[in-house]
Amino acid sequence: MRTFLLPIALLILLPGCDRPTPSSAASSPTAASAKxxxxxxxxxxxxxxxxxAGRLVAFDERDRESFGGPSVMHVRTCxxxxxxxxxxxxxxxxxTWIVSRVDGGLRLKHDHRHRDGSEDDLTQYGGDSAAAGxxxxxxxSFPADAESKAMFLKGGLNASVDNVWSLEVExxxxxxxxxxxxxxxxxxxxxxxxxxEAPPPPWGYE
Structure with a gap:
């Protein structure tokens, strides 16, 4: 497991894609008429x-080393x-953050990869928005689901069972x-x- 796993274990957050495919399909229905x-x-x-481009606005001092550098998000495939x-x-x-439609709402998952493209031991965790209303x-908002909680407990990351991730778009x-x-x-x-400018592809999806 690479050295980056320490900040992942501390945060259990942030963390694959096909070629970028901008699409209007993901942006219909209109915000005014939809659930x-x-x-x-x-x-x-x-x-x-x-x-x-992004910047940290709430964090612990231990986050600076791993997340204090230049950051960018890329809405790459839709x-x-x-x-x-x-x-x-x-x-x-x-x-990579993965947002998908599911019955009753949306699902957020975190895809973590090594530089060689292989999956991290701690990956595909997240939750469903329906659990938060x-x-x-x-x-x-996406409270940790049962699968993620089991993963955290197995890895000794007991505090992470209370994780709630949120996304905002203004x-x-x-x-x-x-x-x-x-x-x-x-x-x-x-x-x-x-x-x-769009960044290079994420690891594992070059």
Whole structure:
């Protein structure tokens, strides 16, 4: 297991994709007429193909080394059912957020990869928005699901069973990724008003 696993174990957050395929499919229905989860998914899909620079706004001092460098999110692939968003920090391209439609709402999963493209021991964890209520067109939250809790307990990461991840999209203004639990608050925000050059593909999806 590579040395990056320590910050992953501390945060259990942030963390694969096909070729980027910007699509309007992910951005229909309109936010005004859709249910909150559908409206949120549409607003996220409207960003498909674009990349944005980010900055830490809530973190522990231990996060600075691993997450304090230049960061960028790239809404890289979109379909009617799934949106994949690589999250890069410096030259670390190990993380991808996966947002998909499920019965009753949305699902967030974290795909962690090694530099050679193989899956990390700690990967594909997350939860469903339905467990946190309807949410809004701006914010959806995802409490850790049973599969993720079992993974955390097996790995000795007991505190992480209380993880709740949240995503926010304020069109033209801000995208945010957040992790909360009783002893933890991590949040990174991205400026949607100024797209940046798309980064290289995430590890494992070159």
């Amino acid at each position: 909150p989860a559908d409206a949120f998914f549409a607003q996220l899909g409207a960003l498909c193909g674009k990349a944005f 379909s009617e059912q799934e949106i994949r968003i690589p999250f890069h920090v410096g030259d670390d391209r190990s993380r 309807a949410g809004t067109a701006i914010r959806q 069109p033209g203004s801000r995208f945010a990724y957040e992790l909360r639990r009783p002893d933890r608050h991590f949040r990174v925000e991205f400026d949607l008003s100024q797209p940046v």
